[in-house]
Amino acid sequence: MSFTAPQVDYAGLSPVITLTAGICVVLLAGLVSERRQRLVVSLLSLVTLAAAAGLCIWQWGERKDLVAGALRLDELGLAAALIAILAAAIVVPLSWREQAAERPGEEPRHGEFQALLLSSVLGMVLLAQAQNLVSFFVAIELLSVPLYVLCGSALERRESLESGLKYLIVGSLGSATLLYGLAFIYGGSGSTDFPGIRDGIGAGLADDPLVLIGIGLAATGLAFKISIAPFHQWTPDVYQGAPTPVTAFMAVATKVAAFCVFVRFFEVALGPAVDNWQPALAVLAAVSIAVGNIGALGQDSLKRLLGYSGIAQAGYMLVGLVAASELGVNALVFYLAAYALMNLTAFAVIVVRERETEFGDDIRAVQGLGADRPELAWPLTISMLALAGLPATAGFMGKLYLIEAAVDADYTWLAVAIAIGTMISLAYYLRVVAAVWMRAAAEPLGPEPAAGMPAMAGGSPEANPPGDPPGATLSAPPGTRCLAILIPAAALAAATIFFGVIPSPLVDWASNAGQALAAFIP
Amino acid sequence: MDVTWYLVLSALLFSIGAGGVLIRRSPLVILLCLELMLNAGNLALVAFARDRGDQDGQIFALIVMVVAACEVVVGLGLIVAMFRRRLPLNVDEMRNLRG
Amino acid sequence: MSATTYAWLVLGLPLAGCLVNALGWRSLPGRAAGWIGTGAIALAFLNSIAALVALLDKPASGRELTSSLWTYASAAGLDIKLGILVDPLSVFMILVVTGVSMLIHLYSISYLESDRGYARYFSYLNFFVFSMLLLVLAGNFVLLIVGWAFVGFASYALISFWYRRNTATKAGMKAFVINVIGDVGLVLAAFFIFRELGTFEYLPMFQSAPQQFSTNEGVVVAICLLILVGAFAKSAQLPLHTWLPDAMEGPTPVSALIHAATMVTAGVYLIARMHPLFLQAPTAADISAFLGLATLIFAATVALAVTDLKRIIAYSTISQIGYMVVGVSIGAYAAGLFHLMSHAFFKALLFMAAGSVIAAMAGTQNIDRMSGFRRALPFTSTLLIVGALSLAAFPGTAGFFSKDEILAFAAERGGFYWILAIGGYVGAFLTAIYAFRIVFRVVYREPCPEARKLEQGHLAHAEPQNPMTGEKEDTDVGFPGPEHQIAERARPMAIAMAVLGLGAIFGGYLQVPGVDHVLDTFLAPTFEDSPLHSGIHVSTGTAWAGLAAGAALSLLGIATSYYLYVVAPQTTERLRERAHAVYAFLIHKWYFDEVYDTLVYRPLIAIGRFADAVLERVVVQGIVAGAVGAVRGVGVVVRGAQSGFVRAYALLVVGGFAALGLYFLIVSS
């Protein structure tokens, strides 16, 4: 059997290669360097991410198949990759004093932590570009497996382990379902390549039960990844339990990559069956909007609140997919970018407050922030208002875009659902803003934290040797040490406003992504 | 044997696996049930590959094995970590996060 | 200068006085505010005379002049100008208004001397005169409504002038609200007029009315009835009269000016002004006339029973306006206006005299407590008697001629209008009785302690108190003034009363049947389009017959009164006991207030409470609560499902897929 080496386009693959190399280097650096590990490793990670991002931008505008059609290089994938890289880059500083990375009594694990983070990014980049069922599946696993680990990596906290295991179990269930669906689609269409599947289904199989059940299974698996109701239930629990930087990353990047492949898979490969899956997804979107928004009401844990909010936001974004039009894809990509900006900002603030107060991610942690820490209060406010979709923020523009796509696709009722969902969502987003600006700072819990209180209140292990009461570090001077978080948070918030007022650059960017699929979408 | 037989068998295995996930409480056994589901997928893939005379499905199945192994490793790692923390190895008792 | 220029000046001077007093309230010394106010009105009066002279210079056919300052509002087909109409009717009215007002201002200079709200008082009073003049001079319906509302407001402001008195503020509110009801009537009338005639200007309106409307057409009757709502509200005619007796809470000169002499006669003016419309709607005119008749008898009966001096006069006013309404409604325009004038004289006089008496009583208004001021207040007593004589239509007084002219016209018109004449005479009889009830109670009999003291030169003094409730006044703000002024001691009061007394006696000679008809002639250009005015002439014989009957009834009434209150004062007691029901009926003013309270006020409040308790809480907030509850309910389900059991989550995933798969299977078939 003769072996012919496949044509490898190294330029097109360069982001992937960079990330892979970066992972190895970071891992090694983590092993080698002991002192100043945090600095070295973070620097390497950031360089890797920056290089990958730069290469993505360099490749912007290219549209071609890579390595025998396993991957597709186009703006949609690159856009998702860029967002994922951005999220990772923000999360790196967020993780600096995370217990998952710095365990008391042990050597720091920044190397492993960030290597896992980077491998998840690698998975996302691959996923966003995947154009083959096999690469699709392996990429989604490459994305998920590091996240399972990261979620459970704060071993001291029972919640972290719980969230890791829950994520693993439900996630594997989702993977298995997805796999089974992919198998059926492969069986039905006889191909593993997306264009091949498109041709196979296009040849009169759009109504075949085998293919359709496959679609249903695949949709279930993907919906699980982007936390669409009723496959959403892991989301709040895992978001709350996981270390906050991981949550931030998971909330943003996973969704981006999964949505990207969702779009590519459903609109390219399953395009011919659009009339069949469209209504089902529309209903899922509506259910998600309702469940997410209603579930978020009255949540005291900010991470949990954002988890539910993420479910609702996923519902909104699914509308862009349901529209099954270029406009819809544009809207979706735009919203993904906006969503990344808004959520990362919020999580950055939560991380800072987690370190500063003993309330963890409870809403009390941000009470009175407006008076005490305006530099934190403003980003959080902007992000909440943007998530709520108030005008002059990127969130509003995103919703506008989505509603336009929905109406254009004759899914006006879905547009109304978005509107109603937004209304409900105001109640909890504004509750956070109200806590920030309109309430006085919460009273500290007292010198001894209540028994059973998760030990996540303290600062870094250096400042907080075991045995000291956690309260001792509460008064650690805020500011300088959080600068690495504050500056990105401020920048993200500014971007949120900027793209709310002058959305055109982002709109153009998103519409490039939409045009990449133009050939496949009506 | 018709390929359909294999497929129905795979569906049955898949359902058994899914049912196992739903009723078993030991995380270890749940992982086993997930293996069952993945293997059911593998059977379907290989059967379809046979049906199509196309080896992509077999490649897919191989990759799935890798994936399954990875999930198992991570899952077992979590189980060990929980065991060390003396957390009960019963998913029903992991209920700190809810609401 | 033309008549219109004078008219503008007539309008402008009181306004200027009002503004000067309002803005300079802090810096005006002593009585300056009073003199400024009075001076402004005096100048206005002079200008009115000048306007009269200027108008008389013109030929009879050219005595309707219009003038406008600027376009008030003009858009979308409506064109409302700030314009006035100067014609004999309006000139007559401005003469009466400015003349009487001038005297009452003069009276007030002294009467309110010690009041802390002195400048405010004159500011209000000038504003009232301005409003009243605006009302009568207005050249279109909208401006009329503006003037109409302004006088209503001025009336409100002056009734609740002593705003520390709860009774006063309540009375003010009542007056205001009823007046606004009247305004609403006029506004609606204006809408109909605009829709039918396309204009608000008087002259085009009156010219096109006969062409546009057929007699008794529904629309025109509706217009006239709506106008009557306005007129009756302002003129305190049945059934909108209840505010006037309460309005006596205001200072006495205010009662004299607004609630006797001028404002309340605005309704009469309005009916006269709108006569071209009423001519097209005889039904409405008849309704008006009979309501007037009902009012005049009703009010006269109540005046027999009430004991508050000012309220007796107030009911008398209601009753007398009834005569005027009857007059202008049946076509006796000149007669009605004639009575308006003479009534202004004698009623203002009566109030002034009453004010003097009340001052002597240190604020007490109950006539049961007064007696024998004959010697203590000789001047006041004399003029009180003069006023009462004129009110009772004693032969030769102004009231004698003017009242009988109306009744004679009614008799002449014949048909069922005879009823009006007979009713009017019955009323005249009652009028004579209650008029002299005042006289005999206040002037004759043994002097009361206050009178006796006064004879010795000591003016009674008491802490100011609310005459209605007996509540002590909040003297912190000083009003009503702690010192009292009586005509005997205050020259301005005396002069004003004297002039009015002359008018009350001799005013009647303007118009004596068979002798002269000055008013008739003067007003003719305004009313010449009315067939009633030109068609019905009361013959001198009929007129004198009527006068004779009136004189007889008047004398009989005075005699009866003399018997009841002087000869056998205990008769009234006995009557009161024997006919208790009748007495109660009268003393409760025929239960009008109670009926309104039950029929209008309480239901409204109840509706409000109901709205607050049921609609607001249940429906409006219910919508909110319902939505929130629904969301919460779903929230309970959603969060309940989030049980923390990972297997339950898996179950939902599988279940979700099962549902999805079912859908896809269904689609596939």
Next chain:
Amino acid sequence: MVQVAFFAGAIGAIAGAVGVVALRNPFYSVLALVVHLVALAGLFLLLYAQFVAAAQVVVYAGAVMVLYVFVAAYVGAVEEPIWEPIPGQRLLAPLLAAALFVELSIAILGTGLSALDSEGPTVPLGFGSPAAIGTLLLERFLVVFEAASMLLLVAAVGAVVLAGRRVPSAGARGEAPGQAIGPAAPSAPEPGGSGVADEHAAGGVP
């Protein structure tokens, strides 16, 4: 012959699967899974997937299952309680599993793909052989192959992160108090041990 082999394999697979789900002791469940996997490998052979079958036996039943056995032995055989805390789960779970099976079967049986009702096309020699698979992996599925290797690396790192413990080198924080008192033998955790000590518990990589 083929039928017999199929049914034998199928029965083995089903029995293994049922065993996994039904056996109360996790250790037995693991063994049942091994049976299942071997049976499946047989079925793969019937489907001309030699390499896959081999991998199944060697990698899966061999390596992965050993891991399972180790862990099962490590954590001990804890029997699950019978009491079902989630209302409805006991009823719904089998019901939904059955529904799943029915739906999938309908899809499989109802499909319009006529090829499924045959044994499949005649395949060329070498179909599913290591050579063929290897060629494919390095040609069409090169990226997948590389990604899978990354995945394995990640899993290894993850396992270390979760289950491993690295002692800091001397000087860094060597004298951290928790480390010294941590129990050395985690395989026999003392019941009721304090949580604080537990956090620093040492243990080897399974």
Next chain:
Amino acid sequence: MIQVILWLPLAAGLLCFVVPRRAVAISAILGSGLVLGLAIALVASFHTAEAGLQHTVSESWIPDLGVRYQLGVDGISLFLILLTALLWAGVTVFSSFRMPDRRRIYFFMLGLGETATLGAFLAQDLLLFVLFFDLMLMPFWFLIGAFGGENRIAATTKMIVYTLVGSLLMLVAAIATAILASDQVGQLSFSIADLRAHTLSTGSQQWIFLFFAAAFLIKMPAVVVHGWLPDAYRAAPLPVLALLAGVLSKVGAYGFLRVALPLYPQATVQYQELILLIGVASILYGSVMAFTQTNVRLIAGYSSIAQLGFITIGIFSLRPDGADGSVLQMVNHGLVVAPIFLIIALLWERSGSEDLARLGGLAMRAPVLAALFLIVTLATLAMPGSANFIGEFYILIGVFQAKIVYALVAVVGVALAAFYAIRLFQRTMHGRLAENADSREIALRDAAVLAPLVACIIALALYPGLILSRGQAAVQDKVAAVVSNSKPVAPNAPSVRAESGWTSYAPLGASPTRGDR
């Protein structure tokens, strides 16, 4: 120029973060004062006779979505802009004497609110309008929530959620309008002028109109959907409330004129009676509630409901006179209701209460305050002679000629207004001095805010034609859009007219029999 007017307040608000603490108020006052000056200049340079837009700005903004940055002024928005600038300047000055704790953010939010409100009045692109309409809520939510009274957070959240119910539906409706219109034109555009050229089919107009109507009615608020009002009014700081009632409520009514009438003419005609019914219900309900309340804020609040009911029915008389009156009345109501709330603030400072039962007698040593209050009260109850009267007069005459029944019922509201307004004045200023109350004359600085407002009321009373004459061309244009569009396009237009016949009289001269006489 309108660009500057629009963005200056926001810039001044941002400046508040930069300048030293002491200069915060000054910068805010300067900003709002400048805007006021520019607004006056805008009025001065307005060409009265033109129906179209003036001072237009049209820039590409989000071309992919068909959204343009289009601004313009016409006779309808002209005086609303002036009103906004005036009230904002007044409130800024008024607030600067009562400096709140966090002044920077307070004045920033005020500035943001002004920009948003002006934006809503200036926007000529449907989406831009919606954007500003929604944006307006944010600063007010904030101002109430951060600076308000008891129970403020719940109240303000209720307000914003409730109001956004309508606004978001409106967003959907606006987008639907553009998308459906683009099916006809082939090009997506949100420009109101473009959309007007291609009206939608009757069916789509109906639901879109209802969505818009919901937004506008909630914003005003009209009865049944005013549930947010009592709580929000109770909790809001009074200067903010002055703006809320004075300006924000007008945006709803303005929206009807700007958007609903021109874009959805057939639906407007179809739902005319429905909206009239709501308007009349608002009038009656608002009035009745106003005279049963004892909280002075709520009296003013419910009276606003009633007044906005008048404005609504004026617009939906679908006649130029009624709509003209509404435009005038919008300004009038803003001018009177804002001083009322400022006066309530003064009353509160004097007596520490906002309950009628615990107020009274405050006129004693405060004649100037009493006089100002009296003038405002009289204007509120639309005393003939005030501009409010002319406004109501026009409104009612319009309704009267369109649907007489509604006018007759609405007139009841006029009488009720007299009752509650006078009651408010009397119970606070007259009567015995309440316990703990301190009758104090108005301070010069407060007078400096109130007196100009009252002067505006008086000036308008003398010459309401100022507004009427400038508004009428634009209003005529909007109403004509309904009248001309509703007839030929709507297949069922004749039947609509026939159905409504029982309430409407034929206009003068329409019936041939009249000429015969």
